[in-house]
Amino acid sequence: MFRSLLAITAAMVSFEASALTFKSGQSLSGDDSVKITEEVISACAGERYDSTPSDTIQAMSFNIRYDNPGDGKNNWQYRIPKVTGMFDKHDVDLGGLQEVLHSQFLTLQQTLPQYEFVGVGRDDGKTEGEYAPIFFRKSDYDMISTETVWLSETPQKIGSKGWDAALPRITTFATLRHKASGKLILLGSAHYDHRGKGARRNSGAVIHDYITKVREQQDIEMIILTGDFNDIPNSATTKAIENKNCLFDARRMAKQISGPNSTWNGFRSVAAYERWDYIFTNPATQIVSHVIDDSKIDGRFPSDHLPVIASIGAPE
Numbered sequence: 001m002f003r004s005l006l007a008i009t010a011a012m013v014s015f016e017a018s019a020l021t022f023k024s025g026q027s028l029s030g031d032d033s034v035k036i037t038e039e040v041i042s043a044c045a046g047e048r049y050d051s052t053p054s055d056t057i058q059a060m061s062f063n064i065r066y067d068n069p070g071d072g073k074n075n076w077q078y079r080i081p082k083v084t085g086m087f088d089k090h091d092v093d094l095g096g097l098q099e100v101l102h103s104q105f106l107t108l109q110q111t112l113p114q115y116e117f118v119g120v121g122r123d124d125g126k127t128e129g130e131y132a133p134i135f136f137r138k139s140d141y142d143m144i145s146t147e148t149v150w151l152s153e154t155p156q157k158i159g160s161k162g163w164d165a166a167l168p169r170i171t172t173f174a175t176l177r178h179k180a181s182g183k184l185i186l187l188g189s190a191h192y193d194h195r196g197k198g199a200r201r202n203s204g205a206v207i208h209d210y211i212t213k214v215r216e217q218q219d220i221e222m223i224i225l226t227g228d229f230n231d232i233p234n235s236a237t238t239k240a241i242e243n244k245n246c247l248f249d250a251r252r253m254a255k256q257i258s259g260p261n262s263t264w265n266g267f268r269s270v271a272a273y274e275r276w277d278y279i280f281t282n283p284a285t286q287i288v289s290h291v292i293d294d295s296k297i298d299g300r301f302p303s304d305h306l307p308v309i310a311s312i313g314a315p316e
Contacts, residue, residue, distance in 0.1 A: 057311070059250075061277050061307070062097050063303060064079075066130060094176070096135070096227060098130070098132050098305075115138065124158060132191040134146075141176040146173065147172075151190070151202075162203070164193075164195070183221035188227070190229065192231070201236045208245050211223065225280040228305065229278055232275060247280035248283060256288070259292030262292070263292055265294070285315075289310070290310050
């Protein structure tokens with residue numbers, strides 16, 4: 001589903017950079033305040049930079065929190081309408097979710113029949129363990145292919161755990177055909193390890209290898225990589241995505257941004273400067289806006305993470 005836009009200028013807004021200190025002791029200069037310029041984007045791999053998109057795709061990344069019986073009043077059974085309501089609120093077209101158990105996957109399929117949900121459990125490649133599924137609006141996209149890779153030294157080995165990771169971690173990919181234009185989009189949903197620094201850093205190479213393989217086989221117009229990367233902006237984790245894959249943090253590319261500089265609330269309050277959830281995309285189109293939605297519904301957050309929504313120039 002697309003929305004018509006007024007012409008958008010190519011100029012990026014500059015903000016004054018500031019030094020930030022995180023709980024982990026890491027220091028970061030600038031963060032969202034340092035915009036990725038048109039020159040950097042257009043120079044990357046010689047890709048086209050389209051500054052005047054006529055239509056947009058609404059992409060969402062959302063860690064919905066697994067169905068944990070210990071969550072009390074924040075249990076999944078109470079959060080279902082709050083989570084699914086984000087799809088309607090932001091008129092979402094496609095994206096990725098994280099921490100989805102099989103029962104939750106089935107609930108999403110039943111509650112949101114206008115979307116196709118695609119993914120597998122990380123433990124057995126079928127239904128066991130958390131999914132990191134992708135989703136897309138059936139009326140606007142056809143799926144060409146899909147594959148899940150394990151973020152480890154053996155990406156094709158089901159259930160494999162990489163480097164210093166505490167748990168098996170995955171990225172689900174699908175190649176979609178955008179019906180209106182016929183162009184191909186590679187959509188991914190990743191969930192990185194919460195403990196392994198080496199695993200987070202090295203997972204970027206696994207994603208790079210997969211994206212490279214797909215681009216050699218198919219004429220991909222756009223790449224949209226969503227996910228919970230369990231690390232802050234400008235970390236080794238995010239730089240591995242940007243540098244290896246020529247993909248950029250949509251928040252730093254966006255003409256307009258709104259919401260806090262964090263995606264973690266722990267069902268309590270938004271923690272400052274804990275932005276772990278991202279949408280990365282190749283610089284083939286303009287990022288019109290980026291939203292981190294920190295709204296509560298009936299006094300409670302839909303999840304312990306906040307949803308991230310980017311308005312991306314559609315293929316033409």
